[in-house]
Amino acid sequence: MKLEIKDLYAGIDGKAIIKGANLSMKEGEVHVIMGPNGSGKTTLAKTIFGYPSVKVTQGDVLVDGKSILGLTTDKRAALGLFLGFQYPVEIEGVGFVNFLRASKEAVSQSQANMKELMKDIKVWSGELKMDDSIIGRALNKGLSGGEKKKAEILQMILQRPKIAILDEPDSGLDIDAIKVVAENINKAIEETGVGMLVITHYNRILSYMHPQHVHIMVNGKIVADGSKELIEKLEKEGYESFDHR
Amino acid sequence: MIDQSKFVEEALNEYHRLPEEGDSLYIRRFAPLGLDIDKYGSGRSDGKEDKVRKFYEELRENTGMSFDATVWESGCIVKDGNPAIRLVKFGDNEYGKAISNKLFRSGDDKYVAMLHATAKQALVIDIKDGMSADLKVLFAVVGGSLPMQVFVNLGKNARLGLFEWHASDCAKPCFSGTVRELRLQEGAACDISVLHNENANTTVLEHTKGTTSEGGSSTINFIYTGGNAVRARNSIEASGRESMVRVGELAISSKRQKFDLNTYVVNAAGGSEARLSSAAVAMQESTCYLKGFAVITNGSKDARSFVEEKGLLLDGMAKINSIPSMSIGENAVKATHSSAIGPIDQDSMFYLTSRGISAETAKRLMVLGFFSGPISGIRSGLVKEVVSSVISGKIRSNGEFGELPKLNAENVIWEGSREAGIEQHYKYRTEK
Numbered sequence: 281m282k283l284e285i286k287d288l289y290a291g292i293d294g295k296a297i298i299k300g301a302n303l304s305m306k307e308g309e310v311h312v313i314m315g316p317n318g319s320g321k322t323t324l325a326k327t328i329f330g331y332p333s334v335k336v337t338q339g340d341v342l343v344d345g346k347s348i349l350g351l352t353t354d355k356r357a358a359l360g361l362f363l364g365f366q367y368p369v370e371i372e373g374v375g376f377v378n379f380l381r382a383s384k385e386a387v388s389q390s391q392a393n394m395k396e397l398m399k400d401i402k403v404w405s406g407e408l409k410m411d412d413s414i415i416g417r418a419l420n421k422g423l424s425g426g427e428k429k430k431a432e433i434l435q436m437i438l439q440r441p442k443i444a445i446l447d448e449p450d451s452g453l454d455i456d457a458i459k460v461v462a463e464n465i466n467k468a469i470e471e472t473g474v475g476m477l478v479i480t481h482y483n484r485i486l487s488y489m490h491p492q493h494v495h496i497m498v499n500g501k502i503v504a505d506g507s508k509e510l511i512e513k514l515e516k517e518g519y520e521s522f523d524h525r
Numbered sequence: 526m527i528d529q530s531k532f533v534e535e536a537l538n539e540y541h542r543l544p545e546e547g548d549s550l551y552i553r554r555f556a557p558l559g560l561d562i563d564k565y566g567s568g569r570s571d572g573k574e575d576k577v578r579k580f581y582e583e584l585r586e587n588t589g590m591s592f593d594a595t596v597w598e599s600g601c602i603v604k605d606g607n608p609a610i611r612l613v614k615f616g617d618n619e620y621g622k623a624i625s626n627k628l629f630r631s632g633d634d635k636y637v638a639m640l641h642a643t644a645k646q647a648l649v650i651d652i653k654d655g656m657s658a659d660l661k662v663l664f665a666v667v668g669g670s671l672p673m674q675v676f677v678n679l680g681k682n683a684r685l686g687l688f689e690w691h692a693s694d695c696a697k698p699c700f701s702g703t704v705r706e707l708r709l710q711e712g713a714a715c716d717i718s719v720l721h722n723e724n725a726n727t728t729v730l731e732h733t734k735g736t737t738s739e740g741g742s743s744t745i746n747f748i749y750t751g752g753n754a755v756r757a758r759n760s761i762e763a764s765g766r767e768s769m770v771r772v773g774e775l776a777i778s779s780k781r782q783k784f785d786l787n788t789y790v791v792n793a794a795g796g797s798e799a800r801l802s803s804a805a806v807a808m809q810e811s812t813c814y815l816k817g818f819a820v821i822t823n824g825s826k827d828a829r830s831f832v833e834e835k836g837l838l839l840d841g842m843a844k845i846n847s848i849p850s851m852s853i854g855e856n857a858v859k860a861t862h863s864s865a866i867g868p869i870d871q872d873s874m875f876y877l878t879s880r881g882i883s884a885e886t887a888k889r890l891m892v893l894g895f896f897s898g899p900i901s902g903i904r905s906g907l908v909k910e911v912v913s914s915v916i917s918g919k920i921r922s923n924g925e926f927g928e929l930p931k932l933n934a935e936n937v938i939w940e941g942s943r944e945a946g947i948e949q950h951y952k953y954r955t956e957k
Contacts, residue, residue, distance in 0.1 A: 326875075329875075329879050331875055332871060332875065333871070352878065352884065353875060353878035353879055354878040354879075354880075354881050354882055354883050354884065354887075356879075357878070357879055357880055357881035358881045362879075362880075363879045365876065365879075368876070369870075369872050369873050369875075369876040371873050371876070371877070371890075371891065371894055372894050372895060372897065373893065373894030373895060373896070373897025373898065374877075374890050374891065374893070374894035374897075378890070379877070379880070379882075379890070382877075382880075382882050382886060382890060383880035383881055383882055386880070386881035386882045386883065386886065387880075387881035418894065418897070419894075435880065439880065439881075
């Protein structure tokens with residue numbers, strides 16, 4: 281699978297947020313988008329998934345050369361895209377397991393094998409060092425910030441997407457949890473060949489990962505592309521050196 | 526042996542004590558449902574037994590549920606002569622009408638008056654001291670109208686699990702009406718679920734009055750899904766010390782359905798607890814009024830009372846009105862109420878659909894999730910499954926109601942269930 285963002289302009293309530301973003305990535309690749317607060321990283325992720333209040337004014341988002349802008353959010357996910365949320369939503373009464381089951385069945389278009397699903401949940405929640413009480417809970421209900429982030433990774437692993445966009449998978453996590461999350465992201469990449477687009481502010485999670493491509497986003501635009509060395513430059517000079525408004 | 530005359534008289538006297546019913550503001554704002562009692566039949570529907578049997582068989586095949594008693598307009602079948610249930614026929618002496626003429630005055634609630642006036646039979650469930658029963662009863666309106674009286678008497682420390690399925694198959698306007706009295710003696714406990722899934726020609730009238738003696742516990746869940754209009758007037762009282770009352774109301778309205786649900790939970794003794802939890806989902810051009818009323822009587826020290834009403838609007842045309850009220854006649858009590866109504870959360874919808882789940886399935890999941898609290902309060906797994914299936918079917922069919930559902934409570938696990946519960950749930954479903 282190839283995901284392309286071409287000269288994309290998008291905004292919310294008439295306010296332009298994405299202002300000509302370009303990015304291209306393939307399954308199996310690991311990309312990172314870094315940028316200051318308010319630079320449009322989360323809006324970019326939401327735009328790829330068709331968040332209702334985000335309006336695209338120009339440009340395109342393509343999967344394998346075909347525009348996905350006309351597709352509903354669920355159809356975009358069914359292509360093999362996954363979005364790990366910065367703030368996962370708590371949904372009253374929707375059981376976590378049932379949600380996973382519905383999601384698996386929707387993406388695979390076949391009946392889920394509950395025994396296998398339960399086994400996978402147990403194995404991967406163990407790997408993620410999660411309390412398995414999540415199994416009997418409503419979706420994200422009562423989970424700490426860190427647990428919610430782990431639950432997002434768990435969902436990603438179980439859904440087996442072709443390209444996953446993880447919006448700040450490290451925020452709200454303590455040092456040990458960041459390591460656990462990063463290790464499991466790496467494991468998913470290794471085992472399934474999923475392409476990964478990680479959105480983050482900080483270098484810490486990247487010290488456990490091996491991104492091949494780093495993009496800096498400032499004021500709604502990708503202003504710099506490079507390899508991991510770009511992160512070192514960013515560490516030294518900060519985002520200001522990339523802001524050429 | 527039940528004194529029918531006394532029962533009816535007491536029920537009606539109690540009904541008149543409910544303060545809102547005669548209130549002109551209430552009548553102006555909420556009472557009119559556009560009902561015209563003159564257009565309904567007399568409650569006679571002879572020779573319908575074959576139709577009822579067919580109805581029953583279809584329901585059993587679809588859900589795996591068998592009923593201990595089946596009641597229709599002019600008869601009742603009790604499985605294996607179950608001693609806990611019997612039918613009392615009033616005969617043709619216009620017993621009900623005489624009673625109602627005596628008790629009802631001009632301007633009083635004519636719908637309940639109609640139920641009493643036209644009732645020809647009463648279902649009596651009588652559980653002796655220390656005994657227990659788990660019963661399922663089908664109320665089927667298959668042509669005429671069904672004005673029914675249900676009397677439940679639980680002896681000391683008796684236990685009752687009761688599921689009532691109210692269904693109809695009327696081609697012409699009819700009503701499915703129930704006047705129900707629950708009387709629990711010391712230490713008795715009941716767990717009752719009442720499902721209304723009548724068709725669009727049916728007007729549903731529901732009137733329940735309950736008392737719970739010392740140390741007793743009444744759990745009653747009303748599930749309203751069918752009927753062109755539902756008018757409920759319920760009053761459940763924690764009458765004895767340390768008694769407990771839990772009433773759940775779950776309503777899902779669609780098309781042009783009008784639901785008017787008025788339920789009182791009453792603390793009438795010290796240390797008692799009364800809880801009303803109402804949840805409504807409305808779609809299309811339907812309207813739902815939730816009017817929970819908590820009453821704590823003078824002298825009910827250390828009583829605990831909770832009224833919670835919440836509503837979910839699935840589109841811009843539907844209306845839910847939530848009016849929780851309290852009347853507190855004692856100082857040393859704990860009383861809370863809450864109310865919240867809103868549309869489906871856009872972020873929740875986005876989250877679910879971002880996982881590949883279609884908007885329709887996401888909506889269904891959220892509605893079932895919204896109802897998970899009241900559904901969790903239903904003790905029987907099979908009844909949970911049936912209720913979830915009826916709700917799920919209503920969303921899936923874009924608001925159709927009154928059909929006999931098949932078990933299809935996909936994607937439902939009730940909050941709080943742990944791993945064992947989940948495996949058991951799926952095991953059960955597989956075996957089905």
